[in-house]
Amino acid sequence: xxxxxxxxxxFHDKKRGLIRAVxxxxxxxxxxxIYGLLGAxxxxxxTTLRMLATILEPTSGxxxxxxxxxxxxxxRVRAAVGFLSTATALYPRLTAQEMVEYFGRLCxxxxxxxxxxxxxxxxxxxxxxxxxxxxxxxxxGMKQKVSIARTLVxxxxxxxxxxxxLGLDVMAARSIVSFIRECRDRGKTVxxxxxxxxxxxxxxxxxxxxxxxxxxxxxxxxxxRARYAETDLxxxxxxxxxxxxxxxxxx
Amino acid sequence: xxARNALCIYRKELTEWLxxxxxxxxxxxxPLLLFPLLTxxxxxxxxxxxxxxxxxxxxxxxxxxxDSPAVLxxxxxxxxxxxxxxxxxxxxxxxxxxxxxxxxxxxxxxTSLATGESAEVKIYFHQGDLKSSLDANRIEKSxxxxxxxxxxxxxxxxxxxDSLLRPFAVKQENVAxxxxxxxxxLGGLIGYMVxxxxxxxxxxxxxxxxxxxxxxxxxxxxxxxxxxxLHIVLGKFFLVLTASLTTAALSVxxxxxxxxLVGRNAAALHTAQSADAQALQLHVSLASAxxxxxxxxxxxxxxxxxxxxxxxxxxxxxxxxSYLMPMTFLVIIPAVAALLPGIELTPRLAVxxxxxxxxxxxxxxxxxxxxxxxALIFASTCLYASAAMFLAVKMFQRESxxxxx
Numbered sequence: 001x002x003x004x005x006x007x008x009x010x011f012h013d014k015k016r017g018l019i020r021a022v023x024x025x026x027x028x029x030x031x032x033x034i035y036g037l038l039g040a041x042x043x044x045x046x047t048t049l050r051m052l053a054t055i056l057e058p059t060s061g062x063x064x065x066x067x068x069x070x071x072x073x074x075x076r077v078r079a080a081v082g083f084l085s086t087a088t089a090l091y092p093r094l095t096a097q098e099m100v101e102y103f104g105r106l107c108x109x110x111x112x113x114x115x116x117x118x119x120x121x122x123x124x125x126x127x128x129x130x131x132x133x134x135x136x137x138x139x140x141g142m143k144q145k146v147s148i149a150r151t152l153v154x155x156x157x158x159x160x161x162x163x164x165x166l167g168l169d170v171m172a173a174r175s176i177v178s179f180i181r182e183c184r185d186r187g188k189t190v191x192x193x194x195x196x197x198x199x200x201x202x203x204x205x206x207x208x209x210x211x212x213x214x215x216x217x218x219x220x221x222x223x224x225r226a227r228y229a230e231t232d233l234x235x236x237x238x239x240x241x242x243x244x245x246x247x248x249x250x251x
Numbered sequence: 252x253x254a255r256n257a258l259c260i261y262r263k264e265l266t267e268w269l270x271x272x273x274x275x276x277x278x279x280x281x282p283l284l285l286f287p288l289l290t291x292x293x294x295x296x297x298x299x300x301x302x303x304x305x306x307x308x309x310x311x312x313x314x315x316x317x318d319s320p321a322v323l324x325x326x327x328x329x330x331x332x333x334x335x336x337x338x339x340x341x342x343x344x345x346x347x348x349x350x351x352x353x354x355x356x357x358x359x360x361x362t363s364l365a366t367g368e369s370a371e372v373k374i375y376f377h378q379g380d381l382k383s384s385l386d387a388n389r390i391e392k393s394x395x396x397x398x399x400x401x402x403x404x405x406x407x408x409x410x411x412x413d414s415l416l417r418p419f420a421v422k423q424e425n426v427a428x429x430x431x432x433x434x435x436x437l438g439g440l441i442g443y444m445v446x447x448x449x450x451x452x453x454x455x456x457x458x459x460x461x462x463x464x465x466x467x468x469x470x471x472x473x474x475x476x477x478x479x480x481l482h483i484v485l486g487k488f489f490l491v492l493t494a495s496l497t498t499a500a501l502s503v504x505x506x507x508x509x510x511x512l513v514g515r516n517a518a519a520l521h522t523a524q525s526a527d528a529q530a531l532q533l534h535v536s537l538a539s540a541x542x543x544x545x546x547x548x549x550x551x552x553x554x555x556x557x558x559x560x561x562x563x564x565x566x567x568x569x570x571x572x573s574y575l576m577p578m579t580f581l582v583i584i585p586a587v588a589a590l591l592p593g594i595e596l597t598p599r600l601a602v603x604x605x606x607x608x609x610x611x612x613x614x615x616x617x618x619x620x621x622x623x624x625x626a627l628i629f630a631s632t633c634l635y636a637s638a639a640m641f642l643a644v645k646m647f648q649r650e651s652x653x654x655x656x
Contacts, residue, residue, distance in 0.1 A: 055474045056650055056654070057650065075477045075478075076477070078476060078477040081475070083475040085471070088468065088471050088472040088475060089468030089469045090472070091263070091267060093266070093271060094263070098266070102263050103476060106259060106476040107476065108477070150472070
């Protein structure tokens, strides 16, 4: 489970002064469900997810991930999380297998468990044909699968996806979407950020709409449709964020 | 668990490092080949040029001497002399390097020699031209031998002893052991090379493991793992240190072997100049090598940690290179200063990083162990290394540095 409580993250910029990238954000994600964080670019999605993955430290507020406090025990949190984004690249001079094994070892797996996990993942994701190929020689789709195997090698109960389909072609994006669904079916807590409405409609059990660092609306797709008397998610999104950013919404 | 994580990161970095062709070329191939090729090539070319210049026939133009045929005959008989006809444009010929030297005999030189009057023979040459200078020296030597022979004949004619000319002889003799001679000649250079290569060897990995990872997007991947930032720094730091020490060790070994071979060849070729040849041979004992390694270790730690901390600030490898370039000068300047004659260790210089180590290496290679300075320099360098390490760890804990955009 993920429980974000009043999370805030402030940055100081020489030109713009104090930036409230995340401003008192609270939400809960349940195991076996997918929580979609929907927002435009710069809304605060990545910063929120990075705080949950303990890559960034909150300025204030707190979060509990898989029973561990992100501030008190960041290493325990990371051991319980699989984090995937388009920014998390692969080491070019390692082979696909070495890449997955490396992260398995960093997650504290012993050698026998690691071997079993790696063999199972490579078989499930149909990666055996290129397990000894260097990552810089892999296609985008192959790289995506290696990244998935890397996030799953320690079998984490919580999965965090930060715009995982950004820049991918249709086929690669579809495999990511089906992988996210599979994670939910296996009972994992899944949080997923995107600005693609169709992905949210297809995948998410709960949706949080974030804009300018603030969580403006939250609920299931059905809840949001009923609350705003509108079936089109894009329209709902625009109505929620428009009063705050008319120029952005109209564009 | 913690040491295991740092080791795991180190092993992975080592694997990637060894698979990088650029690394292998800059760390292993270049140091191993550069010095043998440089020294053998340089020594070979310089040696053969000198040999040629010293042994070939001397084409010399004699100016004047029409009234001194006996002297001209004597000059023609001198070893390696090839007398060319006098020409009016002899100065031009020397300046344009068509002629190496000319000898001007004074008027009535033969008569002056017969009557015992003093006369002056001039040798004209091209100053700054090595071949011309060498030939002028050889001409002077031959003429002096000719003069000495005349003096000896005059003394013999008067039935006087040879010692009248030379009441006593003067000779310089070296009493310093061979390692001190070679240490003075090459010690500074070794210190300079070791320190410079320690830095340049670690520079590329330091950039690749920090700014390079940011650029490729693997830094965020690594930060998602449950390893603490401290262990990430340690793993990366040990790889930079390995690269730094490997480059320095391979370079010094290669340089040592090159000097040894060149020195032996020189000694074999010129037994008469064995003292010069000896100066080219390194006499570094195992104890000296171990002492140098112990001294270089904290310096390498200092360089590795400082380079990691600086390169981490950069967003791209290009930016990191521009940050680290001034550091090269900060190392070269004090390392070169230690090469200057007359600069000796003092308590004040002993706390200046790089310069102190470079000076101490020079002393150690010469076989001099100033234990108080060794302790002071080791302690101060350890202090700088700790500060650099502390800075590197702090940098890795700063979000503004890791996620600088």
